[in-house]
Structures are given as structure tokens and as C-alpha cells.
Amino acid sequence: MRKIIILKYGELSTKKDNINFFISTLKENIKNSLKDLNANITYDKGRMFITSNDEYYESIISKLQTIFGLHEINSGYELKTNDLEEIKQSLISLIADREFTTFKVETKRSDKTIPMTSMEISRILGGVVLKNKDNVKVDVHNPEVTINVELRHNHSYIYFDKIAGLGGYPVGSLGKGLLMLSGGIDSPVAGYLALKRGVRIEALYFESPPHTSEAAKNKVKSLAQDLSKYSGYVKLHIVNFTKIQETILRQCPHEYLITIMRRMMYRIAERIAWKNNAKVLINGESIGQVASQTLTSMAAINEVVKMPVIRPVACLDKLDIIDLAKKIGTYETSILPYEDCCTIFVPKHPVINPISALCREYEELFDFESLIAEAVRTEEVIKIENKISEEFNNIL
Ligand code: ATP
Ligand code: MG
DSSP states (O other): OEEEEEEEOGGGGGOOTTHHHHHHHHHHHHHHHTTTTTOEEEEETTEEEEEOOGGGHHHHHHHHTTOTTEEEEEEEEEESOOOHHHHHHHHHHHHHTOOOSEEEEEEEEOOTTSSSOHHHHHHHHHHHHHHHSTTOEEOSSSOSEEEEEEEETTEEEEEEEEEEEEESBOTTTTOEEEEEOOSSSHHHHHHHHHHHBTOEEEEEEEEOTTTSOHHHHHHHHHHHHHHHTTTSEEEEEEEEOHHHHHHHHHHSOGGGHHHHHHHHHHHHHHHHHHHTTOOEEEOOOOTTSSGGGSHHHHHHHHTTOOSOEEOTTTTSOHHHHHHHHHHHTOHHHHTSOOOOHHHHTOOSSOOSSOOHHHHHHHHTTSOHHHHHHHHHHTOEEEEEETTOTTHHHHHO
8 A cells, every 4th residue: 555646637527528638737737736745646547646745745744735737635645456455454544543433435336346335335335444443434415524536447546535636727728828917906816817728827027116116026936935836937028118107198188098008018018918819918907997998998099909809807806806715825025015007107097988089199199119019128037936936025
């Protein structure tokens, strides 16, 4: 009998045609995530199995809980036989130092040549537990412990603990998107939700030095790092937006500042996405949250790009977004008080229903194409990896 982790795919197993691609992406992601933990990963009918040295199991389980595409993580034991007598003996030794008062046994039998039904095997093994453990009884509806037994050809598994995985699709299995990542609460959550759908993300941050500080930039790096926990790494593009912003401020009517600024952001984002083979833009816009996020505003801003724009939190309440941010671990960084380029030039009365024709007219007032080209050309790119966890937090 040896320790083993059994992984189930959940939603993934509904993908028929390209299941192999999904599974190989998942396997690759798991391999990368566990690369320092001496993990041996194998694959068998609809399951993945991981073995390693005893001292690594805890770390492996916590890493697996950050991987999309996993439905269930079971920590248990493997027997090199499916012989019922040997299973009984192993079960007796496994329950010896476990404390519980109610239990049930659930058996799965993928080897249909085994003469007994799953129900019969569960009943027999339930009897073994009752005989060998004092003061325990069966409760099929709400047991304290479920003893799972799986019988396969030539071997079997026993496991007690079921840990829920994150679900979703393996990161990268649905291509790549470019996340517009500000220092706020919404965009990291939007990034997380896109990752969960299997979209690998690169991130784009617009900075406006000296109006925005180094600390604001570090905050975004730190958020990218929080996201890299779920994807291994995040490539972060940092674009200097100062000249564009100052020009808009000088040239355009103030109620249109934000609308035009955001149209410029979208144009730059689309160009960086093209260059990096990202197929969609992703951002943290949420309907009605601010003047630039009314439906009319979104339409006036969106019209400058051809690429689809995914807004994972568009229909969520702010409180729900905050809950998610707390759950995924980005909230504490997001609420650190640093200025963003959107917040430094906020006009008193931003237009709520901008008119596209007026946006175009105001944009004629300056040569935005060359400013955009320069911003894209001078971008800074850094790869942020999961493992340097404390670095940015320390310099904030
Ligand atoms: P967040 O929406 O992330 O909480 P926020 O509310 O300050 O930040 P908004 O003004 O609501 O940002 O902007 C809407 C979206 O536009 C953001 O979610 C983000 O995707 C994008 N965005 C805003 N500012 C920036 C920036 N400086 N760099 C990159 N993307 C940005
Ligand atoms: Mg927002």
C-alpha cells in the first residue's frame, strides 16, 4: 500500500472531441506547478495520479488547490491488487488511528470482471469497519467519514478525504487574452475568472509617471503575482501613458477626458494583444459602476477596437466582486491606497452618455496615432513568476 493523490477532472470530462488536448494541458500545468516537489504524475481512464515523497504531500495538495481544471483532489492509498481480502486488511489498518463515529463506504468498480456488485462490496467492507472499530455506526445520509474504495484492473484505491478543486478549464487550453490590469479591485477578479475559463492571460498596466508613483506600479506587479499563483506566471506589459493623458487634458473638453482616455487605452491594448497573439481583451468593467461604464459609454469606448472585449465582472454587484477578491487573495493588495492614472485626472462632470461623433471630433485635435505608436514601442515587459512571492509586497 502506498500513499497517492487521485485527481478528478469534473467539467472537463464533458469535453468529448478535444479531451486529450485538455488533459495534456492540465497535466503540463500540474507538472509545472509541482516541479520542485518530486511529483510523479500518471494518467489512467479519466483520472490522474500523483505520488511523491511523504514530506511533500501537504505542499502538493495546497498547490493542486490553485490549478484550474481539477474538480476533486483525493488524498488516499493505492494497493497493487483488487483482491477483496487484501483490501479488507488495508482498510483495517487505515481506520485504526482515525477518529469517527459515523461512516459509509462507497465503492466504484471499473473492472466489471469482478464478480460482486459495488453495493455488495460496500456492504462487506462496511461490516469490516463495524467489526474492527468500536462505537461506530453506518449513516448513509450524513456520515462523518466517507470511505471511498475504487477497484480497477489489478489494483485499487482507498481514500477518505475529498478536497474540492477549483473547477474550470486548464489555463491555456482556450488560448490567450490580454487583461487590462489596474490597481483596483475589479480587474484582478476579472483576470481570475478568465483564467478559470482556461484563458491564459498577459496583463497590461498603464502608468503615468510622475502623476502615478513607483508604489502604484509595484502594487500592480504584486496583483499580477497574486494571479500568477493560478497560472504559474503572468507576463506584465507596462505602458507609459503620460504623454497621451497630458495631451488629452490639454486638448479635449473635460467632460470627455475619461471617454477619450479609455478609447486610447483600448487602442493600445488591442495592438499589444495582436503583437502577443492574444485573441481577446479582458477588463474589470462593471455595468453602471462609474460614468465610463454606462452602456452608452461602453459602446462609445468599445467601438475603437475590433477585438472582442470580455468583461467577466460586468454583471456582478460590487459586493460580490469584493467577496471574490477576498477569496482569491487579491483584495488586501487592491485596497492599498495608491493613485491610478484614471483617478488623477477625474473631471468634475464626466459625460454619462458620450456621443461617438464628438469623440472622433475631439481626437482629430491631436496626432494620437503617433503617440500610441510611441507608447507601444516603449513598453516595458516583465515576466512575473509565482515563486518570488514576497518580493513586491516588501517594496510596496
Ligand atoms: P478596478 O476596476 O480594477 O477595480 P478601477 O475601478 O479603478 O479598478 P476603472 O476606472 O473602473 O478601474 O476601470 C475599469 C477597467 O479599466 C479596470 O477594471 C481595468 O480593467 C481597466 N483599467 C483602468 N485603469 C487602468 C490602468 N491604469 N491600466 C490598465 N487597465 C486599467
Ligand atoms: Mg472598476
